[in-house]
Amino acid sequence: MIPASFRYAAPQSVGEAVDLLAAHADAKVLAGGHSLLPLMKLRLAMPPVLVDINRIPGLDYIREDPQIEQLRVGALARHIDFERSQLIQDRYPLLWDAARGIGDPLVRNRGTLAGAVAHADPAADWPAALLAANASVVATSPRGERIIPLSEFFRAILTTALTPDELVTELRIPFPEPRSGGAYEKLERKVGDYAVIGVGVQLSLNAAGTIAKAGIGLCNAGSTSIRATEAAAYLVGKPPATDYINEAAQLAMQASDPIEDDRGPVDYKRAMVRELTRRALRRALARAEGGRP
Numbered sequence: 001m002i003p004a005s006f007r008y009a010a011p012q013s014v015g016e017a018v019d020l021l022a023a024h025a026d027a028k029v030l031a032g033g034h035s036l037l038p039l040m041k042l043r044l045a046m047p048p049v050l051v052d053i054n055r056i057p058g059l060d061y062i063r064e065d066p067q068i069e070q071l072r073v074g075a076l077a078r079h080i081d082f083e084r085s086q087l088i089q090d091r092y093p094l095l096w097d098a099a100r101g102i103g104d105p106l107v108r109n110r111g112t113l114a115g116a117v118a119h120a121d122p123a124a125d126w127p128a129a130l131l132a133a134n135a136s137v138v139a140t141s142p143r144g145e146r147i148i149p150l151s152e153f154f155r156a157i158l159t160t161a162l163t164p165d166e167l168v169t170e171l172r173i174p175f176p177e178p179r180s181g182g183a184y185e186k187l188e189r190k191v192g193d194y195a196v197i198g199v200g201v202q203l204s205l206n207a208a209g210t211i212a213k214a215g216i217g218l219c220n221a222g223s224t225s226i227r228a229t230e231a232a233a234y235l236v237g238k239p240p241a242t243d244y245i246n247e248a249a250q251l252a253m254q255a256s257d258p259i260e261d262d263r264g265p266v267d268y269k270r271a272m273v274r275e276l277t278r279r280a281l282r283r284a285l286a287r288a289e290g291g292r293p
């Protein structure tokens with residue numbers, strides 16, 4: 001099918017883009033187009049106006065900002081930019097893992113992190129990885145900027161805390177703590193597919209070698225991307241021993257609420273949450289302890 005007709009706008013600045021969004025309540029932002037265009041072709045989405053942000057200069061950055069101790073990711077940073085970034089590979093292995101597992105090279109060449117977050121598909125990998133990393137969203141509108149913790153961002157399937165006139169202009173990810181590690185584990189039916197289940201973990205160790213902080217995010221395990229807060233809280237203060245890892249994985253499984261579909265029945269998916277949480281925890285711990293598996 002071909003999309004329904006729409007008006008196309010290509011603003012040259014963030015200000016122009018948010019004015020267009022404010023003027024047209026049903027307008028949609030076009031970033032990489034790899035989630036929006038398939039929906040439009042099926043006529044599941046029929047926005048009367050498309051606001052293409054790809055011509056806005058200066059939105060494709062990935063840079064560390066020592067002043068706020070956060071990694072700043074512009075709205076046009078693409079999956080491929082993360083996959084190819086030495087900074088991300090060295091300092092943010094959780095994000096590097098997640099980037100490399102998304103779709104295929106065509107998808108990674110165009111898709112953006114901001115678009116994946118704004119789309120709020122619980123089957124998408126970035127939201128789970130970014131929840132584990134304790135990220136936040138910078139939303140810009142004609143009224144100015146506000147920062148939304150990602151933990152408060154996902155409201156329901158394909159539904160977020162954004163108002164119709166807000167553009168995600170930046171994602172922010174806290175600097176990794178000393179002695180920290182992260183990992184993303186994805187189970188897929190075949191290369192290039194969406195996850196059956198995905199699990200992201202970010203954690204740090206204190207001087208005594210016990211877990212100081214932990215974050216766990218689940219992909220395709222419920223009607224939104226899930227932050228497994230109980231599992232993460234359980235790990236704090238524990239040594240990185242198998243029994244504790246297993247208990248945390250069990251708690252992550254209890255936080256999941258997947259549906260049966262062609263990727264598998266509920267019990268299987270819940271068991272995969274437990275297993276992938278174990279694996280992600282083990283790899284994150286190994287990375288925190290100085291290894292790079």
Ligand SMILES: Cc1cc2nc3c(=O)[nH]c(=O)nc-3n(C[C@H](O)[C@H](O)[C@H](O)COP(=O)(O)OP(=O)(O)OC[C@H]3O[C@@H](n4cnc5c(N)ncnc54)[C@H](O)[C@@H]3O)c2cc1C
Pocket residue numbers: 028029030031032033034035036037038075101102103104107110111112113114115116117118119123124125126166167168169192193194195
């Ligand atoms: C074949 C295929 C395989 C895929 N496999 C995977 C996979 O394995 N894992 C995975 O996670 N994803 C997968 N995807 C999805 C892909 O990663 C998308 O690129 C991504 O989810 C959306 O990013 P985008 O930049 O393409 O957004 P778009 O498609 O341009 O936009 C998506 C939605 O977000 C809104 N939006 C976009 N940018 C902004 C912004 N800055 N501010 C406010 N709203 C915005 C749009 O209006 C739209 O509603 C796949 C897609 C395809 C086509």
